[in-house]
Amino acid sequence: MYRYDEFDQQFVNARVAEFRDQVERRLAGEITEEQFRPLRLMNGVYLQLHAYMLRVAIPYGTLNSRQLRMLAHIARTYDKGYGHFTTRQNIQFNWPALSDIPAVLADLASVEMHAIQTSGNCIRNVTADHFAGAAADEAADPRPYAEILRQWSSVHPEFSYLPRKFKIAVTGAERDRAAIQVHDIGLHLKRDAAGRLGFAVYVGGGQGRTPMIAKKIRDFLPEEDLLSYTTAIMRVYNLYGRRDNKFKARIKILVHETGAEAFAAQVEAEWEALKDSALALPDEDIRAIEAYFAPPALVPRPEGEDAVRLARLDSRGFSEWLDQNVVTHRHPDYAAVTISLKGIGETPGDASDSQMEAVADIAERLSFDEIRVTHEQNLVLPHVARADLKAVYDALSEIGLATANTGLITDIIACPGLDYCALANARSISVAQAISKRFASLERQREIGELKLKISGCINACGHHHVGHIGILGVEKKGAELYQVTLGGSGDEHTSLGEIVGRGFGPEEITDAVETIVETYLSLRSDPHERFLDAYRRLGSQPFKEALYGGEAKAA
Amino acid sequence: MKVLTANRLSDGEAVWFSTDRTWAETISSAELAQDKEAEERLAAIGKAAFLANEVLDVELIDVDVADGAVVPLRLRERIRAAGPTNRQDHGKQARSPAQPAS
Numbered sequence: 001m002y003r004y005d006e007f008d009q010q011f012v013n014a015r016v017a018e019f020r021d022q023v024e025r026r027l028a029g030e031i032t033e034e035q036f037r038p039l040r041l042m043n044g045v046y047l048q049l050h051a052y053m054l055r056v057a058i059p060y061g062t063l064n065s066r067q068l069r070m071l072a073h074i075a076r077t078y079d080k081g082y083g084h085f086t087t088r089q090n091i092q093f094n095w096p097a098l099s100d101i102p103a104v105l106a107d108l109a110s111v112e113m114h115a116i117q118t119s120g121n122c123i124r125n126v127t128a129d130h131f132a133g134a135a136a137d138e139a140a141d142p143r144p145y146a147e148i149l150r151q152w153s154s155v156h157p158e159f160s161y162l163p164r165k166f167k168i169a170v171t172g173a174e175r176d177r178a179a180i181q182v183h184d185i186g187l188h189l190k191r192d193a194a195g196r197l198g199f200a201v202y203v204g205g206g207q208g209r210t211p212m213i214a215k216k217i218r219d220f221l222p223e224e225d226l227l228s229y230t231t232a233i234m235r236v237y238n239l240y241g242r243r244d245n246k247f248k249a250r251i252k253i254l255v256h257e258t259g260a261e262a263f264a265a266q267v268e269a270e271w272e273a274l275k276d277s278a279l280a281l282p283d284e285d286i287r288a289i290e291a292y293f294a295p296p297a298l299v300p301r302p303e304g305e306d307a308v309r310l311a312r313l314d315s316r317g318f319s320e321w322l323d324q325n326v327v328t329h330r331h332p333d334y335a336a337v338t339i340s341l342k343g344i345g346e347t348p349g350d351a352s353d354s355q356m357e358a359v360a361d362i363a364e365r366l367s368f369d370e371i372r373v374t375h376e377q378n379l380v381l382p383h384v385a386r387a388d389l390k391a392v393y394d395a396l397s398e399i400g401l402a403t404a405n406t407g408l409i410t411d412i413i414a415c416p417g418l419d420y421c422a423l424a425n426a427r428s429i430s431v432a433q434a435i436s437k438r439f440a441s442l443e444r445q446r447e448i449g450e451l452k453l454k455i456s457g458c459i460n461a462c463g464h465h466h467v468g469h470i471g472i473l474g475v476e477k478k479g480a481e482l483y484q485v486t487l488g489g490s491g492d493e494h495t496s497l498g499e500i501v502g503r504g505f506g507p508e509e510i511t512d513a514v515e516t517i518v519e520t521y522l523s524l525r526s527d528p529h530e531r532f533l534d535a536y537r538r539l540g541s542q543p544f545k546e547a548l549y550g551g552e553a554k555a556a
Numbered sequence: 557m558k559v560l561t562a563n564r565l566s567d568g569e570a571v572w573f574s575t576d577r578t579w580a581e582t583i584s585s586a587e588l589a590q591d592k593e594a595e596e597r598l599a600a601i602g603k604a605a606f607l608a609n610e611v612l613d614v615e616l617i618d619v620d621v622a623d624g625a626v627v628p629l630r631l632r633e634r635i636r637a638a639g640p641t642n643r644q645d646h647g648k649q650a651r652s653p654a655q656p657a658s
Contacts, residue, residue: 027566029609047613049636050647051568080646095646097567347642418632419640422613427631429642479630 001062001370002147002292004112011154012109015116019043020102027099040098042122043105044115048422051095055118056108060128060146060170061089061373065360068371070111072356078104083356085341085349087413087464088167089127089373090118094420116154121162123153123234127169129177130374133295134336134382136328139190140197142172144290145226148281152227159234163241164249166234167206179375179491181205181214182467184251185233190220198222203233203263204255207461211497212252215260217267223286225271228279232271236263296368296383301333304386311390318393320442321404326389335386337367339379339396340403340411344440347429348414349377351401358399366392375464376413376452378406408445409453409518410436413464417457417474418481424457426474426481427507431455434511439518448518451532452490467491469533470517471498472510483510487517487544488536501541502549513548520547559586559619559626560598561636562611570636570648571611573601579611582648583626583637589616631657 004012019039026036040046044055056071063071071091075083078100079093086092096104108114117124126146133141149168153159159166171178172189180186186202199221205214221229233251240258242248255263312319325338339359341349351359359379363371366388367381374380384392396402405411412435415421417428432455439445454468458475465471471486483505486498505513518532520543525535536544560573561583574580575587589595595616602614618629628634634657639647641657649657 026609032609033606033612047563047568049632050570050639051563099566418635419642424632427635427641429640433642476631481631 001064001143002059002289009109009112012112012114012116015043015114016102016105016109019105023098023102038120041119042116043101044118045098045101046119046422048094048416048420049418050420052098052101053420054093054096054101054104054115055086056091056093056113056115057118057125058090058113058373059150060126060132060143061130061375062132062143063371063373064369065364065371067111067113068356068360068363070107070113072353072360074104074107075356076353082350082352084347084416085351085373085377085379087375087377087415087462088125089130089375090125091373092416094416119165120160121164121166122160123149123156123162123166123168126150126153127167127178127183127375129171129173130372130380131177131327131336131382132172132372133293134329134334135173135175135177136330137175138172138330140172141290141293141295142170142178142187142189143293144286145187145189145199145223146170147289147292148226148286149230152230159238162234162238163243164246164251166237166251168230174493176491176493176495177374179464179467179495181493181495182207182211182464182491183214185230186214187226189223192220196222199226201229201233203267204252204260205495206250206252207464207466208250209247209459209461210250210253211461211466212256213495213497214252215255215263217260217264224281224283225275227281228274228277229267229271231279232267232274235270236266240266296370298331298334298383298385301385301387304333304389307387308389315390315393317397317402317404318390320446321393321402322389324404324408324446325406329383331383333386335384335389337381337384337389337392338374338406339381339401340405341378341401342405342411342436343400343403344405344410345433345437348412348432351379355399355401358395359401362392362395366395376411378411404442405445407450407452408442409439409448409451410445411452412436413452413454413468415456415458415463417455417463421457423460424474425459425476426457426483428455428457428463428472428474431472431474431483431507431510435514438511438515447528448522449528449531451518453514454489464491465489466497467495468498469536470514472514475504477504481507483507483513485510485513485517485548487541488533490533496537499541502545516547517544520544557619557621558589558595558598558616559583559628560589560602560614561586561617561633562602562605562614564611565609572637573598573605579605583619583628586619586626588619588621588626 202214372380456463489498571579572586
């Protein structure tokens with residue numbers, strides 16, 4: 001993975017010192033909240049319902065064991081013993097005191113981490129496929145390009161005060177695991193007929209109050225043009241993006257109002273003047289960054305096949321976990337393991353300090369010191385020898401992290417919602433917990449098959465409900481929580497936005513409603529291999545409306 | 557009926573302006589404003605405390621008194637007064653007789 005050079009380290013250290021001074025002056029009353037607020041937000045510090053919240057950047061979701069141990073240390077020392085992994089592959093601490101945050105940032109800097117640009121109208125943490133470098137189906141590892149974008153966008157003077165926040169995601173495989181079509185810019189790394197690397201470029205996707213699927217404005221952008229072309233997009237956005245209305249300020253609105261073709265033409269015109277500038281990436285620079293992400297030396301471990309077969313016979317739990325949480329690696333003797341942070345009835349995405357420590361130990365021993373954070377709020381061990389899978393399973397079982405539910409109905413994305421978030425209108429976590437408990441039976445979950453359920457506690461859609469196969473949006477109506485259900489959303493290479501199925505449900509009704517939807521699907525699917533999403537796309541919403549609302553739906 | 561709430565500057569702790577003229581960490585002793593005049597007085601206290609850099613996110617919130625306990629009308633404020641409903645070992649509910657929000 002990328003290692004800070006001397007410049008990076010000095011820059012981050014200087015930023016810690018600067019923020020320490022700003023916090024001291026704020027606590028001494030020398031600067032006002034109006035003056036301080038933008039400064040703290042630039043360093044990832046929010047004020048939520050119960051306390052401050054610190055959002056720490058995890059570039060493209062990649063961590064080493066030393067970094068994960070430091071996150072555990074911070075959770076234990078300055079927080080309440082846990083952290084919350086987010087849908088942007090970051091981690092949030094829910095309870096730090098403002099006076100402690102400079103010390104937290106100094107600890108983070110000691111392991112090459114920071115919280116810069118995790119808030120504000122700037123280019124946020126660049127996210128990537130969590131199986132990058134391990135996936136059997138990728139053209140190339142997308143992370144070197146995410147790192148190039150990170151370096152280019154960090155405190156970029158031209159792009160630090162954009163009309164609104166800006167999110168970029170990169171995938172290196174046809175199968176999109178990074179939800180690139182619901183990002184401001186989505187990049188699909190691929191090879192052309194001549195074998196050269198480049199990107200399909202998508203612009204103007206996003207969720208929030210006005211969800212939009214990104215438009216592809218270029219089918220193949222050579223890799224050396226990544227920064228010049230991205231700069232051209234940013235300049236068009238910076239110039240024409242709506243600064244007069246916060247709710248219309250994202251690039252998706254600009255692309256939508258301008259029209260994708262006209263927008264692309266504006267970008268091309270801007271790019272003409274930029275493509276041969278200093279922003280053109282020299283091949284040696286790309287290869288130098290790529291070298292940081294060189295794959296680990298995966299020695300042949302052919303004994304894995306027999307070891308897995310025997311362990312399967314020995315342990316049903318292992319066998320189920322293997323089927324659900326373990327995916328094919330590009331090396332046949334290895335596998336990528338998803339560590340579910342979705343224990344039945346637990347808070348999605350939360351991990352305790354001791355769990356983080358233990359995962360760091362496992363990664364150090366058995367996954368070449370690498371851990372990934374997924375946008376679905378799980379962790380991944382990207383390079384585990386198949387021969388070591390049973391040892392990993394046993395170690396995860398000991399810390400309660402061997403839940404075999406990846407991609408199933410209890411693998412729920414949920415934002416912090418009204419339990420923590422100052423913007424929320426309704427709770428998300430409690431809904432996730434209730435649904436998780438209702439569908440606790442693994443046998444039943446596997447009978448249902450792949451089903452992505454995503455919950456947001458307000459219209460900002462941090463819980464990605466628009467792209468949930470079943471999406472749930474919490475709103476406040478007459479002082480009470482009400483949950484709107486959308487069906488048919490998807491955040492992959494066939495991205496679609498969910499459609500509202502009908503009137504909302506109260507907190508006591510929503511779990512039953514989900515169960516009704518699931519039972520309707522089970523009764524109507526053409527065969528057990530037809531996934532929920534495919535069945536919905538075939539059937540449309542009508543049978544689900546009828547099941548949920550009965551005569552009401554027919555009358556409507 | 558309203559009470560005055562805010563978050564403390566130094567640590568973000570949710571606090572309520574109490575009958576003993578301090579910012580208390582629980583809602584139970586919050587000073588109640590029963591009329592417009594009392595509300596205005598509390599609002600002025602909140603503004604002064606904000607300007608004095610003691611607290612931020614100052615707000616007057618609607619409450620009821622039930623069985624002698626001050627209960628906010630909105631769930632948001634009940635959760636602030638008690639703590640997160642998914643972690644009853646955290647927040648005010650973990651350290652005092654404060655009741656969980658839900």
